[in-house]
Amino acid sequence: MNAEMLKGHLDNILLAVLEPGPAHGYAIIEAIRQRSDGSFDLPEGTIYPALHRLEVAGLLKSRWIDPPTGRKRRVYELTRSGSEALAARRTGWSRFSGAVDALMEGGACPV
Amino acid sequence: MSRLTDAYLAEFDRELGFDHRLARRVHREVEAHLQDARDDAGSEAAAIARFGNPRLLAREYAQAALPARLRMAGAAAGALALATFAFMRLRSMLLTLPGMEAGPTMALTFIDRAGFGAGLTFGLYAWHVARTVSGAERARRIFAPLLGAAMAFLLSTVASLLRAQMAAGGELLVWITGGLELLLLGAAAMQLRLLHRHAALAAGKAWN
Numbered sequence: 001m002n003a004e005m006l007k008g009h010l011d012n013i014l015l016a017v018l019e020p021g022p023a024h025g026y027a028i029i030e031a032i033r034q035r036s037d038g039s040f041d042l043p044e045g046t047i048y049p050a051l052h053r054l055e056v057a058g059l060l061k062s063r064w065i066d067p068p069t070g071r072k073r074r075v076y077e078l079t080r081s082g083s084e085a086l087a088a089r090r091t092g093w094s095r096f097s098g099a100v101d102a103l104m105e106g107g108a109c110p111v
Numbered sequence: 112m113s114r115l116t117d118a119y120l121a122e123f124d125r126e127l128g129f130d131h132r133l134a135r136r137v138h139r140e141v142e143a144h145l146q147d148a149r150d151d152a153g154s155e156a157a158a159i160a161r162f163g164n165p166r167l168l169a170r171e172y173a174q175a176a177l178p179a180r181l182r183m184a185g186a187a188a189g190a191l192a193l194a195t196f197a198f199m200r201l202r203s204m205l206l207t208l209p210g211m212e213a214g215p216t217m218a219l220t221f222i223d224r225a226g227f228g229a230g231l232t233f234g235l236y237a238w239h240v241a242r243t244v245s246g247a248e249r250a251r252r253i254f255a256p257l258l259g260a261a262m263a264f265l266l267s268t269v270a271s272l273l274r275a276q277m278a279a280g281g282e283l284l285v286w287i288t289g290g291l292e293l294l295l296l297g298a299a300a301m302q303l304r305l306l307h308r309h310a311a312l313a314a315g316k317a318w319n
Contacts, residue, residue, distance in 0.1 A: 025140065026147040043163035044148065048140055049171035056178055064139075073143050 006040055010050050012093065013040070015059065015078065015086040022077035024065075025051065051076055059085050116145055119159050126169035129308040133176050137169070173313040177250055180309045185241060187302040188257050191295045192234055195227060195264045195271075198288040202275045205284055219274040226267030233260035250310035254303070261299050268292045 006013075017023070017031045029047055032040050054060040059082035066072045078086065120138050127134035141162065148158035162168075237256040244252055272289045275282070 024143075026144055044144065044161050045141070045163035045165075045168040046171065048137075048144070049168060049175045052136075052172060053175035056175060071143060071146055074140050 006042060007046070010042075010046070011054060011059075012086075012089050014047070014050055014054060015082055015089065018060065018076060018078050019083070019086060022075045024073040024075050026073075028076070054082070058082075113155055115155050115159065116142070119145075119162075119165060122165035123169055126166055126312065127172065129305055129312075130176065130180075133172065137172055170312055170315050173309055174246075177309060177313050180306055181241065181250060181253065184253075184257060184299075184302040184306045185237070187295075187299040188234055188237065188260055191261065191264050191292075191299045192230060194292055194295050195230065195268055198292055199223070199227065199267070199271050202271065202284065202288060206275055206278060206282060216274050216277060219270045219277075222270035223267050223274060226263045226265075226270060230260045230263035230267060233257070233263060250306065251314065254307060254310065257306070258303055261296065261303060264299075265296055268296065 013032060014028065017028050017035070023031065025048055028051070029044050032042075032047075051060060051062070055062055055076070058079060060076050061079050062074050062076045064072060065075050120142060123137050123141060124134050127137060145155070145158050145162065148161060149155050152158040152161055233256045237253050237260060240249060240253045240256065268289070272285060272292075275285045275289075
């Protein structure tokens with residue numbers, strides 16, 4: 001998958017990956033890789049500025065957690081606005097991808 | 112952390128050096144990621160290679176943080192405009208200042224008023240740009256009117272203080288309000304300088 005093509009959808013992907021619950025950056029990257037069956041393999045650092053951008057936009061919030069065992073990490077989670085934005089983007093995406101699918105299947109132009 | 116990771120993190124620190132808070136956040140986050148990734152990637156060098164080019168990533172961070180920087184610069188300019196107006200009015204009310212009729216202070220009175228008017232005009236134009244332009248282009252186009260507003264308010268403040276000083280001498284009110292105005296001007300100038308550096312990195316080039 002072309003990295004530039006993927007970047008255009010990165011915000012939606014991040015919101016969707018964080019829907020089940022809070023996660024830290026590395027876990028988000030792993031989830032994207034696994035759920036896309038290895039198709040989405042961006043340079044890992046690209047995820048973090050996008051997370052920061054979504055946080056500045058109020059769609060995510062983050063905090064540092066310091067578990068008794070394990071490493072200190074910044075954890076991201078959806079805000080209420082983030083959940084609403086994800087629902088709206090899902091609807092838009094379904095319509096868009098459905099239309100592109102219909103066109104990609106081919107067919108004759110009306111004469 | 113090894114020397115390799117330290118050198119890699121130092122590149123982020125250098126690129127984002129104009130914003131210590133952002134630089135510290137990025138440093139800690141990248142460091143935590145590399146600790147996780149090192150085990151999976153097999154080596155530190157592989158984890159760093161997978162993370163990406165620090166200059167390009169710093170640029171993306173700068174783009175992400177640009178709206179907050181613009182808000183801060185706008186707030187500084189707004190506070191400066193309010194303070195300039197409020198202190199100007201306060202001095203006019205509490206001190207007997209000469210107006211346009213008094214010969215030697217006529218020029219100062221004119222500069223004071225015209226400077227404030229020009230500052231407001233530049234500020235309103237900056238506000239218009241903020242409302243109608245988006246992305247890195249907004250930062251590029253808003254810089255000149257904000258700088259113009261700060262310069263105009265500086266001119267107005269200096270003229271207003273000289274006028275008050277000539278009329279009231281060493282009145283405490285003149286010193287206090289003047290000091291506060293100059294302090295706000297300094298803060299606005301610092302915000303503008305940070306905005307300039309921030310926007311230059313976000314755009315990936317130097318611009319004037």
